[in-house]
Amino acid sequence: xxxxxxxATKEYWRKLDELEVAYQxxxxxxxxxxxxxxxxxxxxxxxxxxxFTYFRYSCQHWLTTQKETLIxxxxxxxxxxxxxxxxxxx
Numbered sequence: 001x002x003x004x005x006x007x008a009t010k011e012y013w014r015k016l017d018e019l020e021v022a023y024q025x026x027x028x029x030x031x032x033x034x035x036x037x038x039x040x041x042x043x044x045x046x047x048x049x050x051x052f053t054y055f056r057y058s059c060q061h062w063l064t065t066q067k068e069t070l071i072x073x074x075x076x077x078x079x080x081x082x083x084x085x086x087x088x089x090x
Contacts, residue, residue, distance in 0.1 A: 003054055008047035015040055 019036055022028045028036075063070070 003047055003050040005047055005051040008044060012040055012044045 016037070019028070019033055019040075023030065023033050
């Protein structure tokens, strides 16, 4: 399943806003805010790592399944490049 980093980031900011309001209203201390912010950062970091890992494995899978296509495109690009160079020098 694809990790939803955008939603996790929105949730992170929503929780930060709630912490700010609670602090400004005097419901929690600055130490509690610091502790909770560290926890929120750790939660978001887990989601970011999961999203990065998913992206990396998806790219690896795509590269392995499309190897022949990529090699063909690379050869086509090389032949086109050589053809353009030779036609410009003529």
